[in-house]
Amino acid sequence: MKPLPLTLILSGLALGASLPVLSQTQDQPDAGAETGEIAESGQREAFRTFEPSDEEQAYFAETAKLTQQGGEAIYRAVCSGCHMPEGEGAVGAGMYPALADNEMLEFPEYPIYVIVHGQKAMPPLGGILDDEQVAEVTNYIRSNFGNDYVEGEEGIAATPEDVAGVRP
Known part of the structure; x- marks a missing residue:
């Protein structure tokens, strides 16, 4: 998998995990300071619970080799x-x-x-x-x-x- 698609996938997963939290705060007229706290805790949870697949882990384990010679x-x-x-x-x-x-x-x-x-x-x-x-x-x-x-x-x-x- 190429770096850009993987980045987009990981960003999408993090955003998707925080969307329910964000949509709840939009319905509350006086969310105020709580909005930031709720969104932040949702983002932390998304990163804490993310488990990369074996394919994604292998991608990070493999380092691209430079092909130039000389x-x-x-x-x-x-x-x-x-x-x-x-x-x-x-x-x-x-x-x-x-x-x-x-x-x-x-x-x-x-x-x-x-x-x-x-x-x-x-x-x-x-x-x-x-x-x-x-x-x-x-x-x-x-x-x-x-x-x-x-x-x-x-x-x-x-x-x-x-x-x-x-x-x-």
Whole structure:
């Protein structure tokens, strides 16, 4: 089931459960403050008694996987919205660290861990990226934006095995 239809179904169930309460209060000319209390208790009851079907629970248990392949494509699809197209980072609703010229990317373990598990405002992406994708985007950010931590004598590329090692 797609997210929008599921949202509409859940909203409809919650609204349907509160309609009897709301219709009772409309018939009372002096419902006043009670209207809010009655409606609120009806809404609470609707959410307390809602039991999702097995199909609905399975929908929430399954995480949609990202289909992009290659570090640059993954970066553009997932990371550039916050870290910006050239890795310069941003400040606004929060702080989005610059990936450009970032010494924290020298070794692959740190960015792998942050990508898989998240950190502060960054959500964990381990559920939507497989080990190969995490390694690819890690190597992309570590070898672009003024970073040169993958190639050369001292370069260390991230591998899918490295990623598997940080997963729970």
